[in-house]
Amino acid sequence: MSQHQPSAFQIIRDEHSAVSAVLRSLLRMLERGPADEPMRYFDVMRAMLFYIDEFPEQRHHPNESNLLFPKIARAAPELMPVIRRLENDHLEGEQRVRGLQHLLLAWELLGETRREAFVTAAQEYVRFYLDHMRSEEVQLLPAAERHLSDSDKAELDAAFRKQRDPLAGGEREPGFERLFTRIVMKTPAPLGLGEE
Ligand SMILES: [Fe+2]
Numbered sequence: 698m699s700q701h702q703p704s705a706f707q708i709i710r711d712e713h714s715a716v717s718a719v720l721r722s723l724l725r726m727l728e729r730g731p732a733d734e735p736m737r738y739f740d741v742m743r744a745m746l747f748y749i750d751e752f753p754e755q756r757h758h759p760n761e762s763n764l765l766f767p768k769i770a771r772a773a774p775e776l777m778p779v780i781r782r783l784e785n786d787h788l789e790g791e792q793r794v795r796g797l798q799h800l801l802l803a804w805e806l807l808g809e810t811r812r813e814a815f816v817t818a819a820q821e822y823v824r825f826y827l828d829h830m831r832s833e834e835v836q837l838l839p840a841a842e843r844h845l846s847d848s849d850k851a852e853l854d855a856a857f858r859k860q861r862d863p864l865a866g867g868e869r870e871p872g873f874e875r876l877f878t879r880i881v882m883k884t885p886a887p888l889g890l891g892e893e
């Protein structure tokens with residue numbers, strides 16, 4: 698591995714920034730509403746939720762739950778209550794984002810009567826997710842940087858480098874290229890290139 702490769706801790710922070718950019722854009726789109734472009738609107742909202750389901754949920758969280766959390770729990774057992782709460786968030790996260798995808802579809806297909814349910818659930822989800830990432834960054838990562846051995850850190854570096862989020866500097870798999878183009882081209886700044 699080249700020494701210029703980022704550490705696992707840096708990758709975690711970068712991936713958090715990518716997810717929070719998506720979440721903040723999602724909030725902005727909620728405020729704005731579909732206006733006179735419902736097709737484009739629902740298309741990009743769907744792409745954002747799909748991205749969260751696909752990358753953070755399927756790759757970032759499992760690496761944290763299976764590798765990072767157990768190492769921190771061993772090295773700093775006083776953090777167990779925090780780790781338990783974060784682990785619980787991971788368990789809930791996938792269900793929550795799937796639930797949101799359903800609520801979005803209900804709004805798109807059934808119309809305005811289902812809008813509020815999606816908006817409320819999405820706002821709550823964004824809060825939940827931002828809190829989760831903040832907690833990891835403030836309560837866990839500094840402790841991990843202090844307490845973990847070099848060999849633990851090397852093991853984490855290798856695992857996190859293998860599956861980096863394509864929105865956070867990872868390799869763009871061809872199959873997902875269209876998804877990212879879609880999110881980036883149609884999402885308002887700061888994440889995307891779409892009109893403000
Ligand atoms: Fe996490």
Ligand SMILES: [Fe+2]
Binds near residue numbers: 709713757761830
């Ligand atoms: Fe995380």
